Amino acid sequence: MSPSPNDLTPVAIPEPTLKRLPYYYKFIQGQREARREFVSCTTLAEALGLNAIQVRKDLQATGAVGRPKVGYHVEATLDAIEECMGYHNTQDIFLVGAGHLGQALLAYPGFSEFGFNVVAAFDSDPAKVGTEFAGKPILEASRLSDLVRRMHIQIAILAVPATAAQTVTDTLVQAGIRAIWNFTPTRLAVPKEVLVQDENLLASLSVLSKQLENSRVKSHKESTHGKPEEL
Amino acid sequence: MSPSPNDLTPVAIPEPTLKRLPYYYKFIQGQREARREFVSCTTLAEALGLNAIQVRKDLQATGAVGRPKVGYHVEATLDAIEECMGYHNTQDIFLVGAGHLGQALLAYPGFSEFGFNVVAAFDSDPAKVGTEFAGKPILEASRLSDLVRRMHIQIAILAVPATAAQTVTDTLVQAGIRAIWNFTPTRLAVPKEVLVQDENLLASLSVLSKQLENSRVKSHKESTHGKPEEL
DNA sequence: TAGATTGTTAATCGATTAACAATC
DNA sequence: TAGATTGTTAATCGATTAACAATC
Numbered sequence: 358m359s360p361s362p363n364d365l366t367p368v369a370i371p372e373p374t375l376k377r378l379p380y381y382y383k384f385i386q387g388q389r390e391a392r393r394e395f396v397s398c399t400t401l402a403e404a405l406g407l408n409a410i411q412v413r414k415d416l417q418a419t420g421a422v423g424r425p426k427v428g429y430h431v432e433a434t435l436d437a438i439e440e441c442m443g444y445h446n447t448q449d450i451f452l453v454g455a456g457h458l459g460q461a462l463l464a465y466p467g468f469s470e471f472g473f474n475v476v477a478a479f480d481s482d483p484a485k486v487g488t489e490f491a492g493k494p495i496l497e498a499s500r501l502s503d504l505v506r507r508m509h510i511q512i513a514i515l516a517v518p519a520t521a522a523q524t525v526t527d528t529l530v531q532a533g534i535r536a537i538w539n540f541t542p543t544r545l546a547v548p549k550e551v552l553v554q555d556e557n558l559l560a561s562l563s564v565l566s567k568q569l570e571n572s573r574v575k576s577h578k579e580s581t582h583g584k585p586e587e588l
Numbered sequence: 589m590s591p592s593p594n595d596l597t598p599v600a601i602p603e604p605t606l607k608r609l610p611y612y613y614k615f616i617q618g619q620r621e622a623r624r625e626f627v628s629c630t631t632l633a634e635a636l637g638l639n640a641i642q643v644r645k646d647l648q649a650t651g652a653v654g655r656p657k658v659g660y661h662v663e664a665t666l667d668a669i670e671e672c673m674g675y676h677n678t679q680d681i682f683l684v685g686a687g688h689l690g691q692a693l694l695a696y697p698g699f700s701e702f703g704f705n706v707v708a709a710f711d712s713d714p715a716k717v718g719t720e721f722a723g724k725p726i727l728e729a730s731r732l733s734d735l736v737r738r739m740h741i742q743i744a745i746l747a748v749p750a751t752a753a754q755t756v757t758d759t760l761v762q763a764g765i766r767a768i769w770n771f772t773p774t775r776l777a778v779p780k781e782v783l784v785q786d787e788n789l790l791a792s793l794s795v796l797s798k799q800l801e802n803s804r805v806k807s808h809k810e811s812t813h814g815k816p817e818e819l
Numbered sequence: 820t821a822g823a824t825t826g827t828t829a830a831t832c833g834a835t836t837a838a839c840a841a842t843c
Numbered sequence: 844t845a846g847a848t849t850g851t852t853a854a855t856c857g858a859t860t861a862a863c864a865a866t867c
Contacts (some may be wrong), residue, residue, distance in 0.1 A: 370798070371833075372799075373834070373835090375795045375798055375799075376788070376792070376795055377821070378791075378794070379773065379791045380775055380788075380791075381792060383773065386706070386743075397847090397848065397849090398849080399848080404775075405775045407709065408836070409848095410835080410836060411834090411835065413823085413848095413849070414835085414850095417850075419851095422849090423848075423849050424843065424848080424852090425842045425847075426842070426843045426846080426847050426848045426849080426852080427847090427849090428847095428849085429849090442794055442797075442798055443797060443801055448797060456692075457691060457692040457695040458645045458692040459844045460688060461687075461692040464688040464787075465688070465789065467773070467790055468793075471790055471793070472797075473793060473797070475836090483689065512796065512800065519668070531857075535800055535803075536796050536798055536800045538792070539795055542610065543715055544611055544635075544637060546637070550800055550803070552796060552800055552803065553794040554793070554795060554799075556787075556789070556792060556851070557611075558693075558787070559610075559698055559699070559702055560606075560607050560610045561607070561785055561787060562699075562743075562769055563606065563609070563673055563702055563704070564606045564607055564671075564785060565767050565769055565783060566679060566703075567601070567672075567673055567784040568603075568606075569766055569767045569784055570674055572766075573598050574767060582676070602858065604859090628823090628824065629825080629827090630823095639860070641860060641861075642858090642859065642860080643827075644824095644825070645826095645858090645859085645860095648825095653826090654824075654825080654826085654847090655824085655825075655867065656824045656826080656865070657822075657823050657824050657825080657827085657867045658823090658824075658825090659824070735830090819850080
């Protein structure tokens, strides 16, 4: 069963591209507000600090088509990105763990713009259960499994303490979850059909800190240039 | 000035590797607690769902050396990762924007384990200024510039509303900041010496959602296998 | 010794970048 | 028409994976 050339399966868009699309979207929205009808790759690239060819490839992946000499039609391109990313299809999401981070995510504005709807949070703290936060109900953790199943929830946000991460994950998987947005520093064991997107904050900060150290060494080697304060 | 072979500059560790190191570190710590003296790549790879060869390469980048047939010495490897990632050198950090997300980051445990110390938060809301959160003072935003300079702060966490992102960034850069951990959905314009690590939450969730859609199409094409609830 | 595991060198794969033709 | 910009095909680059020799 080799892939035939006339296979209509859309080619999977590379993850780096997917991560850049929201930036294009936001910028092009700005162009729309400024009543501009077309936008070029060069403009986009310059505004976002990217390579123009890369922008072109990325837009191509969404199905947007540009016109030589003119650029990309603002409206059509916004539509293409929306369609491609599924900003239209609202997706109900559960949040598990209503601690500080969980609450911040509950209050996070802008989920809805991208078609996400956090419908409820779950927590095991009796003091929180039954209350609301940012207009979303906090429910008893024991109800999680049943509700995932009955409401056919596909995506869960995992913001529980690291110690509970795998247990809660097992529950979610058993209940039929399809994807987990993981804010715990734990590598989750899941069956291969279940997607996990890790959001390891400490790891990201470590990367930044290490790169800073590198750049420090490098610039020190290259030359002793002026004090950064005066830039 | 071509790089000579006996150049002692340490080769920059690839970002994907840097992101995995904290996972190795955590797992090997667990092995230490379990009083195991050695750990092999295969064990690590299996526990973390990675490729054993990749683990070997990653550990190699930290300077850790293993012994054939035996594996990696737990203590020595932990030391190598700590040394490599600079977990020892404490780094003072400022948080800008004490909204829900900012507060969650203030309360985030585990920063200190990796050598980070969030010393203060800054906000423009008079109701917050002067108070404390999670034991950290929230200071008047106008003092940011001066304090970055005087305390030689190198890393800032940016958790302000998108509308303020670039303005605050400019202030930080002028004050001599070296790296920004950016939680806003804005692509920041900074001079090239300043590092930016983007943490675009909505973009990450979009990626997950899109990949879910892909996998749905794919598995639907491949076969109509049993209901996920019964896995 | 035999077998497991590391270390190293080569092959593969995917994303980015470059080159250039097509076009409005 | 000339020039700017897209679309496409090829080259480059870096990370992952594979193959295999070295070693305890």
